Amino acid sequence: MKSLYHHEHGGARSGGGIDFSVNISPLSPPLGDFSFEHFQLHAYPSIDGSGIKEFYRARFALEGATVLPLNGAIEGIYLLPRALSIRRMLLLAPSFYEYERATRIAGAEPVFLPLLAENSFALPGIEQLAEALLNVDAFFAANPNNPTGTAVPPEIVMALASRFPEKWFIIDEAFIQFTPAFPLNSLMQKVMALKNVIVVHSLTKFYALPGLRLGAIVAHPDVINRLLEYKEPWTVNSIAESVARELLQCSDFEEQLRSLIFSERESMSLLLAEIEGIRIAGGAANFFLAQWQGRGSLDQLLLYLSGSGIYVRDCRNFFGLEDNYFRFAVRCPEENTILLDALWAASVLLKSS
Numbered sequence: 001m002k003s004l005y006h007h008e009h010g011g012a013r014s015g016g017g018i019d020f021s022v023n024i025s026p027l028s029p030p031l032g033d034f035s036f037e038h039f040q041l042h043a044y045p046s047i048d049g050s051g052i053k054e055f056y057r058a059r060f061a062l063e064g065a066t067v068l069p070l071n072g073a074i075e076g077i078y079l080l081p082r083a084l085s086i087r088r089m090l091l092l093a094p095s096f097y098e099y100e101r102a103t104r105i106a107g108a109e110p111v112f113l114p115l116l117a118e119n120s121f122a123l124p125g126i127e128q129l130a131e132a133l134l135n136v137d138a139f140f141a142a143n144p145n146n147p148t149g150t151a152v153p154p155e156i157v158m159a160l161a162s163r164f165p166e167k168w169f170i171i172d173e174a175f176i177q178f179t180p181a182f183p184l185n186s187l188m189q190k191v192m193a194l195k196n197v198i199v200v201h202s203l204t205k206f207y208a209l210p211g212l213r214l215g216a217i218v219a220h221p222d223v224i225n226r227l228l229e230y231k232e233p234w235t236v237n238s239i240a241e242s243v244a245r246e247l248l249q250c251s252d253f254e255e256q257l258r259s260l261i262f263s264e265r266e267s268m269s270l271l272l273a274e275i276e277g278i279r280i281a282g283g284a285a286n287f288f289l290a291q292w293q294g295r296g297s298l299d300q301l302l303l304y305l306s307g308s309g310i311y312v313r314d315c316r317n318f319f320g321l322e323d324n325y326f327r328f329a330v331r332c333p334e335e336n337t338i339l340l341d342a343l344w345a346a347s348v349l350l351k352s353s
Contacts, residue, residue: 017309051241072213073202081106138168149282296350
């Protein structure tokens with residue numbers, strides 16, 4: 001069992017440098033003249049996080065009854081297995097560790113479906129998925145998956161949800177706004193059609209707001225009502241509610257960020273292919289999963305990068321990624337150039353050592 005505080009993301013580095021281990025937007029949303037001075041902190045926020053609900057209704061054209069505001073998507077990840085009385089949960093491996101931990105804490109058994117390196121960590125075919133679903137109550141996956149960048153096609157989820165109406169299909173769309181197909185690949189608009197499809201969404205990654213826990217569960221109103229029987233009240237604070245409303249004015253930011261990510265991801269892919277010893281997998285979102293296949297060890301590579309003030313995510317503690325895998329985010333052009341130059345220099349240095 002992993003540590004209670006084991007998480008699959010990076011964190012702030014006290015020594016400075018460039019942190020590629022955290023998969024959030026390299027741009028901050030333009031909140032303009034937003035001020036915290038007008039908050040009456042002696043008063044309670046809305047009991048149901050109405051500011052976040054307003055954002056989801058307006059931004060994604062959702063019915064309010066389908067939105068359950070959260071103190072970050074992580075609240076939903078832990079709420080769902082408990083509230084739905086799940087006994088056996090099908091999970092992709094490798095994937096975000098909190099799905100497994102939430103499953104175990106709820107008293108359920110995780111069942112793992114391996115994503116194979118020789119298949120570029122792609123999702124298995126629909127019949128293999130159907131077979132894996134036979135002896136579980138639910139399937140919890142991310143689209144795109146973290147850390148592999150694997151896409152989980154919505155048409156596959158819908159087909160399986162129709163085929164197995166008694167099973168839950170929970171899709172974490174934390175990174176979906178970083179994908180070119182968004183919003184067509186999102187299931188948020190599909191929850192009224194199939195009651196057993198549930199979406200967990202986060203505003204942390206795309207809007208670069210990890211300090212303000214903002215997210216929601218999007219599901220059929222009957223499912224939302226069931227979840228409300230288990231969810232604690234007042235989990236969304238008034239500052240988070242107000243910021244969520246401000247994000248409705250950030251359409252230019254959204255367009256600029258998506259354009260930057262798509263352009264940089266494409267140019268980085270081409271340049272990474274020229275660096276000896278680096279093999280890239282995934283890449284459907286705003287990060288790359290890479291395997292070090294060059295001379296020397298991954299530890300030597302990571303030491304060289306950290307010595308240059310560059311921090312990436314060592315992925316060897318993920319199931320299936322023990323063989324020298326690491327992950328790094330797509331950031332601004334000048335920062336990405338620094339990373340690529342450092343990877344090239346390390347490759348040359350370790351080859352000659």
